[in-house]
Amino acid sequence: MDIFTEYFFQRALIGGLLIGFIAPLMGVFLVLRRLSMIGDTLAHVSIAGVALGFLINVYPVGVGLVFALLASFAIEKLRKAYKTYAELSIAIIMSGGVALATFLFTIGKGFNINVMSYFFGSIYTLDNTDLWVVAGVSVIVSVAVFVNYKEMFLLFFDEDAAGVSGLPLRFYNILITMLTALVISVAIKIVGALLVSSLLTIPVACSLLVARSFKHSIFWAILFSELAVVMGLVSAGVWDLAPGATVVLVLIALLIGILFVKRGLRH
Template sequence: MEIVTSEFFQRALIGGLLIGVTAPLMGIFLVLRRLSMIGDTLSHVSIAGVALGFLIGVYPVAVGLVFAVAASFAIEKLRKAYKSYAELSIAIIMSGGVALASILFTMGKGFNVNVTGYLFGSIYTLSNIDLITIAVVTVVVLVAIRLQVKELFLLTFDEDAAAVSGLPVRFYNVMISVLTALVISASIKIVGALLVSALLTIPAACSLIIARSFRQSIITVVIIGEIAVICGLMIAGIWNLAPGGTIVLLLIVILLGLLLFKRGIRTGS
């Protein structure tokens, strides 16, 4: 248990707790709007930005953040161009992100080892700059959602009604995409680009099983996200496992447990 008192583990815990709030919180909006795959898309684009950051010697998370935000605007633009096939925007941007990342990887073979940490997570290497970045993103997301929760609720469940009522739908769509991009960019060093979508979607999937209202869903996703992060980090630290993978597998275990519990209740009744 000595690892719990170490400085690097405490930094990891702080970063994990912050992301454990924001990632599931944004995830509930994405899942309810059937945009679950946007997490994978923006994370792949972020990795391209991280690779470029290493290549040009700039803070990788910052470059990844810029790439993810730019991709969020592009997704929203393409969603408008393909109104009947909105999922095409996600597929197109993801393809571009993967292609660009692969090119940048070949251009900078010397930093491939460093980028691996961003692919699979490297929470134990969080620096003070990383924590400040994560904290700023957390504040921005929480403030934005708190101030616009009613509008986001209407947009999430009935976009057409929101437009008819005079809500600036395009603005809020872009806002959700940008906030998601910020969260993903801040998360990739914690759980990794290949796993970050799990932190967005699995808590939301859990909330759909047990929550009875939108308010309950918001509370539930945050609780489940925090439980998974705290317990996942403790398990990974004690048994020397990969933190990101442990957190995601624990989320899946929670989801399966809730499904079995719900099935048991139905069978019993």
């Protein structure tokens, strides 16, 4: 296909594959910890950072990344304050992110079209700077998970036992939220803020239907994610479709297919 020879598509494919790897990698931990909605929260805060970046003429993805990291600290602070109602922290930060983004939209009316592209994704506009940022975040997230795999596994399956064993719970909670913030902030330009949580959760939902262990769930989640990225981007490129939305629809189709196959095997 001629589309594979186009530089914009090659950059889109590389960026998509990198996000397709690290998003479900973090998503497995978030889903098992029942923190699936944190992706939407950090995405909305990142959009506020992107809007500010356009307003002050600073690299938007970089400002969005800073905002997402600050929001990750705020979430952990609020989770500690509302231990019995930990989900309140996510709702509060999301509300603040949406309010701040809306406020910045009203100030900088001239760049609203540019900011809106981050809501729905603009993977075909990735430049070399974007790719280097995505690659850097991918390395940081992958190394952090690999080095701290045992501790994160214990934390997510039995936090009380992890605390008794001397594991610094606060450090690992902040680490996981920060890593998620990094993934979200670089993914919004690829799939868009409205769809970014899909890459965190739907591949994991697929993997939980077929995996027989925690390691297998990580493997299958990444495999389903990468498969959807390739199929979605190629389909979008050939038939001139919205790439981010096409990737998510492929993921949903995979999930429905797996559910039907499992139902058929039971009968």
